Amino acid sequence: MSNAHHSPHVEVLKSAGYRVTRARLAVLAVLEAEQGHITSAGVIAQVERIDPTIGRASVFRALDLFTQLGIIRPTYIDTSLTPTYVMMRGGHHHHVICTACKSFFEFEDCGLEAVTGNLERTLGIKISGHLLEFFGVCADCLPGASGGS
Amino acid sequence: MSNAHHSPHVEVLKSAGYRVTRARLAVLAVLEAEQGHITSAGVIAQVERIDPTIGRASVFRALDLFTQLGIIRPTYIDTSLTPTYVMMRGGHHHHVICTACKSFFEFEDCGLEAVTGNLERTLGIKISGHLLEFFGVCADCLPGASGGS
DNA sequence: ATTTATGCAAAACTTTTGCATGGGA
DNA sequence: TCCCATGCAAAAGTTTTGCATAAAT
Numbered sequence: 300m301s302n303a304h305h306s307p308h309v310e311v312l313k314s315a316g317y318r319v320t321r322a323r324l325a326v327l328a329v330l331e332a333e334q335g336h337i338t339s340a341g342v343i344a345q346v347e348r349i350d351p352t353i354g355r356a357s358v359f360r361a362l363d364l365f366t367q368l369g370i371i372r373p374t375y376i377d378t379s380l381t382p383t384y385v386m387m388r389g390g391h392h393h394h395v396i397c398t399a400c401k402s403f404f405e406f407e408d409c410g411l412e413a414v415t416g417n418l419e420r421t422l423g424i425k426i427s428g429h430l431l432e433f434f435g436v437c438a439d440c441l442p443g444a445s446g447g448s
Numbered sequence: 449m450s451n452a453h454h455s456p457h458v459e460v461l462k463s464a465g466y467r468v469t470r471a472r473l474a475v476l477a478v479l480e481a482e483q484g485h486i487t488s489a490g491v492i493a494q495v496e497r498i499d500p501t502i503g504r505a506s507v508f509r510a511l512d513l514f515t516q517l518g519i520i521r522p523t524y525i526d527t528s529l530t531p532t533y534v535m536m537r538g539g540h541h542h543h544v545i546c547t548a549c550k551s552f553f554e555f556e557d558c559g560l561e562a563v564t565g566n567l568e569r570t571l572g573i574k575i576s577g578h579l580l581e582f583f584g585v586c587a588d589c590l591p592g593a594s595g596g597s
Numbered sequence: 598a599t600t601t602a603t604g605c606a607a608a609a610c611t612t613t614t615g616c617a618t619g620g621g622a
Numbered sequence: 623t624c625c626c627a628t629g630c631a632a633a634a635g636t637t638t639t640g641c642a643t644a645a646a647t
Contacts, residue, residue, distance in 0.1 A: 319647095395573065418555070418582060429583065432578060504629090
């Protein structure tokens with residue numbers, strides 16, 4: 300029937316020699332629908348809605364695999380109990396997190412090309428991606444925003 | 449007796465209104481001795497050696513507090529079971545992680561001053577620090593390193 | 598036809614909590 | 623002295639595992 304997944308991630312799976320299974324496709328679908336920033340518990344809940352026959356274990360296995368493949372990256376946002384996964388589009392991800400309200404803002408331009416090249420040259424390594432997180436206080440949480448003096 | 453802790457972090461604790469306790473000092477000592485990159489289990493083990501009367505719960509409470517204060521930051525290195533904490537010296541931390549052998553290399557120069565300023569201006573936020581992680585394959589793990597054809 | 602991946606449910610760990618007590622300020 | 627922080631041990635969660643079965647190639 301319809302063979303209409305064109306997610307580039309499916310190709311990543313295939314070319315790395317992994318099978319394209321229903322569980323993996325479901326997790327991938329959830330991650331893409333959320334456009335990043337989702338906890339393992341969130342993924343489990345959403346996958347359950349898509350297909351209740353998929354077990355938790357497979358979700359964790361898929362999250363681990365996708366992390367290894369560089370498709371996603373676990374990070375800590377508020378609690379240390381469970382990580383939040385972000386999409387590594389093109390191998391990289393950049394965001395600002397408000398330390399007060401935990402809201403986040405993703406942005407594109409990081410200007411890290413030069414640093415990347417320097418590191419590769421200096422250390423003789425091959426860099427495949429990066430995660431850049433800024434911490435701060437957002438406009439709404441800044442003193443004087445809406446509850447100020 | 450000797451009052452010889454000059455760790456700037458102790459001042460951070462005090463000025464934020466938190467008490468300087470034995471448990472917190474022990475955790476701080478371990479973090480500083482390790483110079484970053486240590487798991488919660490590692491901290492618990494080291495603290496146990498320093499002072500067996502300190503309980504696990506206090507270690508976790510201290511790690512949470514230090515994270516809130518921006519002294520450390522949890523991140524995932526290899527397993528998703530437990531985070532690895534890195535020191536946020538001066539509010540920031542930069543490293544490269546080898547995705548093959550999990551070794552890491554910290555570096556100083558990130559060239560993010562301009563981006564930081566741009567974000568503050570554009571979003572009307574106040575940025576206090578950042579974490580920059582590069583992922584790649586280190587020289588030793590690159591094909592042709594020591595077992596290569 | 599093979600071999601990888603899955604689901605299930607239990608096991609293994611890590612982190613959190615409640616509460617009486619100890620110890621900073 | 624007052625109140626925050628601690629230790630203990632149990633509770634709450636999350637993540638992992640073993641194994642027979644399903645399913646992708």
